[in-house]
Each structure stands twice: as structure tokens, then as C-alpha cells.
Amino acid sequence: MTIKDIAQRAGYAVGTVSRVLNGHPDVSDEARAKILAVVAETGFQPNDNARHLKQRESSSIAVIVKGARNLLFAGILEEVQSRVRAAGRAAAVYYLDEDDDEVEQAVRVCRELKPLGILFLGGNQNNFADRFERVTCPCVLVTTRADTMGFQNLSSVSTDDAEGAAQAIRRLIEAGHRRIGVIGGHFCAGCGRGGANTSQTRFFGCRRGFLEAGVPFDEELQFQAARFSMPGGYEAANALLERCPDLTALFAMSDVMAIGALRAIRDRGLRVPEDISLIGYDGIEQAGYCVPRLATVRQRSGRLARRSVEILLRQAAGGGGAVHEIVPFQLLPGESIRDLNE
Amino acid sequence: MTIKDIAQRAGYAVGTVSRVLNGHPDVSDEARAKILAVVAETGFQPNDNARHLKQRESSSIAVIVKGARNLLFAGILEEVQSRVRAAGRAAAVYYLDEDDDEVEQAVRVCRELKPLGILFLGGNQNNFADRFERVTCPCVLVTTRADTMGFQNLSSVSTDDAEGAAQAIRRLIEAGHRRIGVIGGHFCAGCGRGGANTSQTRFFGCRRGFLEAGVPFDEELQFQAARFSMPGGYEAANALLERCPDLTALFAMSDVMAIGALRAIRDRGLRVPEDISLIGYDGIEQAGYCVPRLATVRQRSGRLARRSVEILLRQAAGGGGAVHEIVPFQLLPGESIRDLNE
DNA sequence: CTGAAAGCGCTTACAG
DNA sequence: CTGAAAGCGCTTACAG
Known part of the structure; x- marks a missing residue:
């Protein structure tokens, strides 16, 4: 079934059918009606390959x-x-x-x-x-x-991801936390030329948050890179808590990682927020359904x-x-x- | 940049270029090498619209x-x-x-x-x-x-969704539960002609689970339909617990609904599993990251x-x-x- | 308002 | 092994 069949059945040329199909105004009401009737009756759908091949601009x-x-x-x-x-x-x-x-x-x-x-x-x-x-x-x-x-x-x-991350850190510091672990994405010094992939930007924001509050942040110890996934967050939280058992809070640079971290904390026999505080990033729907509900930097x-x-x-x-x-x-x-x- | 340009630059006809591009064997090594060199150099990508328009079968x-x-x-x-x-x-x-x-x-x-x-x-x-x-x-x-x-x-x-649902119910009954609420999808008697959309199949499975165990199941009271989403599960759990405050367990026909239910139970000041037991369906990754980890019927x-x-x-x-x-x-x-x- | 025809960028028999 | 040509199913100037 092609536009040619439709034209034949409706008694018009293919060009006219095409005009009707594309809603062009320069068609008589009669032609439009007849052609649309045939289209409806046959369930015709134009071939998008052919259409796009020729079309100058689709809408x-x-x-x-x-x-x-x-x-x-x-x-x-x-x-x-x-x-x-x-x-x-x-x-x-x-x-x-x-x-x-x-x-x-x-x-x-x-x-x-x-x-x-x-x-x-x-x-x-x-x-x-x-x-x-x-x-x-x-x-x-x-x-x-x-x-x-x-x-x-x-x-x-x-x-503003840098500011978002900075505020996440500030929020934890305001709540009295001083030993904070950070879970983020992988990045290398060179990979954000000009200064920015998301992971790097949020990382710099974190660092600024610590710096401005005068709270020390030992990147080697307190930062752990991971994939943006629940297992990624799970393993990263475990690594951090293993390395620095005195942490009282974690910031995960995505909610998905935070959900993984939440589970890891529980599996170590610790509780959120009683033993470890946790804040995520993104504000996905999921965060509001966690137990406990996740604090997070919500992107609108x-x-x-x-x-x-x-x-x-x-x-x-x-x-x-x-x-x-x-x-x-x-x-x-x-x-x-x-x-x-x- | 079209196959024509490539042909011109390589000094062959478009047909030959097409053959090389599609890995046909009937091309000389020399032609192949020359054409592939031009393709690599120009970064040429064939237009899929044109390709699919003519091709009899893609791979x-x-x-x-x-x-x-x-x-x-x-x-x-x-x-x-x-x-x-x-x-x-x-x-x-x-x-x-x-x-x-x-x-x-x-x-x-x-x-x-x-x-x-x-x-x-x-x-x-x-x-x-x-x-x-x-x-x-x-x-x-x-x-x-x-x-x-x-x-x-x-x-x-x-x-086998009917059996999966039946076993979820059986599992709760084995654990001593007698008043069990069920959260499922919407379905109407007619919409699964021949007997089966997923929601309906699982519902019938539930019913069989109750029946075989001789545990009563009042569909009007103990079943609540909802969308397959966290808010859907949240509201359905609330409705069920409101209607039947003596329920001791819930079966949600998807993990996503179960996650919503989990949150609803907590928001009513109840705990899982101490006050209300909960089992989901599907076995998505998420289920293993809930607090508590979700019991579920895992589709492999x-x-x-x-x-x-x-x-x-x-x-x-x-x-x-x-x-x-x-x-x-x-x-x-x-x-x-x-x-x-x- | 409508039709006839060119052409989008490919693939694919068909010759040679 | 390669080229020339038809044709996939549309859209779009161009006439009329």
C-alpha cells in the first residue's frame, strides 16, 4: 500500500495525495475529503523513509x-x-x-x-x-x-552543579558534620578541558564547600569514584566507610548512587541518619520513596x-x-x- | 556527502561503493581498499532512509x-x-x-x-x-x-504469571498470614479476552493461591487496583490499610508498586516486616536495594x-x-x- | 486547485 | 569484478 494506490483509488494524482497528507492548504475540499476517506478506509500510513529522503525539513x-x-x-x-x-x-x-x-x-x-x-x-x-x-x-x-x-x-x-554540590556539603556541615565522604563519578584531569564534565564540576563544588567552611577534605581518603548506578554507590560507600570508619556523613553525586550507599550503610549494621547522614543529587522521584526519604539537591x-x-x-x-x-x-x-x- | 561523492573520489561507480559498504564479496581487494580509504577519510555514513527504502531485508x-x-x-x-x-x-x-x-x-x-x-x-x-x-x-x-x-x-x-502470583500468596500464607491485601493493575472482565492480560493473569493466580490454601479473599475489600508506579502503589496501600486495618501482609503485583507501598506503610507509622509483610513481583535490581530488601517473585x-x-x-x-x-x-x-x- | 515529472540517496538485478 | 540503469515511495517546484 503506497501513496500511488491511494491516488488511484481516490482518482487523483500522487502529488495531490501528498498535499492532503501533509496538510497543505492548496487542495479543494472535495479532493481532501475523498482522499482522507480512502486513507481512513485503507489504514494507509506513508513510508517515513521515502518522506524523509525527499523532505527539506520535517516539523x-x-x-x-x-x-x-x-x-x-x-x-x-x-x-x-x-x-x-x-x-x-x-x-x-x-x-x-x-x-x-x-x-x-x-x-x-x-x-x-x-x-x-x-x-x-x-x-x-x-x-x-x-x-x-x-x-x-x-x-x-x-x-x-x-x-x-x-x-x-x-x-x-x-x-549550577558546582553550587549545588557546594550547598550539599554546606548543608552537612551546618548540621554539625565534619568528617564527610564523597561519592562521585570518574573523571580525569584532562577529560573536562575548559573545566567541565558533570562529575568534575560537582567535585570542584564539593571542594569549594569544604574550603569555604574551613572543614578539611582529604581527597585521597574521603573521595571515592564509582559508576552512576546503585551497585556503584554501594561499593563506593563500603570502600569509604572501610577506609574512614569515623565518617559521619556521605554525599553521593546522584540519587541512584545514594540509594546504593543507603543499602551499604545498612549492611554494615549502621543506620541512616542516626549513625551516618546521607545526601544525594538530582531529586528523582525514587528519592522520595526511600526509607528514610533521601535528602537531595533537586534539579528542577x-x-x-x-x-x-x-x-x-x-x-x-x-x-x-x-x-x-x-x-x-x-x-x-x-x-x-x-x-x-x- | 553521498555515495556518489565517494564513488567519484575513489574512481568507481556508485554500485561498487554500495557493495563495499554492504560487505558483498564480489569486489576486488583493490577496489575495496581504495573505497574504504575514501570512506574513512571523509567519515562518510550512508543515509539510512535511502538504504531502507530500497533494501529488501536489513540484517x-x-x-x-x-x-x-x-x-x-x-x-x-x-x-x-x-x-x-x-x-x-x-x-x-x-x-x-x-x-x-x-x-x-x-x-x-x-x-x-x-x-x-x-x-x-x-x-x-x-x-x-x-x-x-x-x-x-x-x-x-x-x-x-x-x-x-x-x-x-x-x-x-x-x-508463568498465574503460578508466580499464586506462590507469592502461598508464601505469605505459609508465614502465617491470613489477612492479605493485594495491589494490582487495572483490568476489566472483557479486556483480556481469551483470559489474559498480565494484571488479570496475576489476579487469577492470587485467587487460586487463596483458594487452594482455604484462606478467604474478599476481592471487594482486599484488592486495590492502581497504576504500575510508585505513587500508584503508595495510594493503593493507603487505601487498603484504611479499608482493612487488620491486614498483616500485602502483595503488590510489581516491585515498583511494592516500593510505593513500602513508603506508604512507613508513613502510617507501621514497619515492614514487623507490622506489615510485603512481597513484590518482577525482581528488578531496585528490589535488592530497598530497606528492608524486598521479597519478590523474580522473573529471570x-x-x-x-x-x-x-x-x-x-x-x-x-x-x-x-x-x-x-x-x-x-x-x-x-x-x-x-x-x-x- | 491539480497533474506530470524530477529527484532525494541508496540497492540491486542485469549486462558485460 | 564493475558499470549503467531502474526503482524504492515519497515531496516539491513547475506548468497549466
């Missing part, structure tokens, strides 16, 4: 998600999809593995889908720096900053989503240069921090 | 996942992808919303990707019954049975994945009629069931 927004299992992104995505739909556009979602190259994918999407614009949920700054020049449509990078890269067609909407996923879509649609409509927005985070108190001053 | 396996946030499927998918890759094929993953029509999507994928076969992670039996005749390639439905539908090209690999995602891929690849190679396999589940004890006999 879709592409969303490239780095990590199908990332719950923060899942939350943002849901909101993005409903906002894109509300704006009368379709969202085409592409899920990538953590270590796939999102910019490479974007180049491909530009060529094959020809979207109005691309939204990146997560991204590696090096990939952007190295290859983003090859993507030409308007883009917004969400949760990671892009202001230092200076691309005219790359905006960003993100959380709804607002990140809303602003990203607004900015992207404006840029797609020809609205000027790149914009870089910071969305304020919230410190959720949870039930996992003990106040030692009380 | 990919399509995977249609119902619910991007379904953690059971996420676990199965990971294993599926690595097994498909190990077999030298590419996996093309399509994520659908819970209430999208996976069979409609399959029809589209058949036409546009022309895969060797399709794997469905989850699916609504009614959609299959109504429209599956339109899909012609070999398919495997994973986690839901397809044996009663009688399609020659539709195999299935699933867990690794084996579901492995068998599904094996069966699909065999069918794609022309290996006979449909196969319907049941993979045994495991009852994970966790720490969330109190033994009242002790």
Missing part, C-alpha cells in the same frame, strides 16, 4: 537522550514530550548508551530526519567541542552548560524541560543567537540527615 | 519496548542487546508508551526497516489478536504468552532475554513454527516478610 523536534536508564532524564523527557506536543510538533526520541557519541548521532539525525531542532538530554562537552560544528540546526543542551563553547546554534539550560526537571523547549522553538523560528540559562535547584531536606547540633 | 533485529520506564524491560533489553550483537546483528530499539499500539508499530517497522525479526518486550494481547496478521516477519513476544493466539510467526517466552530476565533471542534468530533462519516457552521464576526471600509462626 519534528529530535530529542537525544544519553542513557535510557537515567531517571533524571526520564523525568525531563516526559515533560519535554508533552510540551513539544502542546506546541503542535512531534518529538522523535533517540536513546543512546552512556558512552555513545551524541554529536555523531545528531549529525545523522540532521541529515536523515531534518528536524526543526535537537534537544540533548545530557552530553559530553568534549564531543561537542570536537564535532558540533557539523550540526547546523538549532540545538539545546539540557543539564550541561554550553556557554563556554561559543556555538551560535547551541543553547543550554542547566543547573519540569522547569529545565519547559525552558529547553521554549528556547529551542524560539531558535527554530529564527529567534537570534544562543541562550544559556541556569535553572535554580532546590535542597530537599528528606529524612536522611541528622543534625548533630541538637 | 537488524527490531526490539519494541512497551514503556521506556519499565525497569524489568530495561534489564531484559540490556541482555537482549548484547546477545543480538554477539550474533553479529544490529538491534534497533523502539520505545513506546504503555498505551501505544505495539502491533501498529511493528507493521510500520516491517515496512520501513525490514528487520530479520521483531522482539516485543511486553504487549497487549488484544492488539496482537486484532492486528498481528498484518506483520509477516518472525516475532517473539517476551513476558506475555502468545500460545493461544495461534500465529505461525509469533513465538513467546514468558513467566537474563534467561528470558537469552531464549527470546535464540528463538528469534532460529526462526529468522527459517527454523520452523512458533515456540512457546515458559521460563521458571524464583521466589526471592528478601527481608520484608515476617514469619508469624516463629
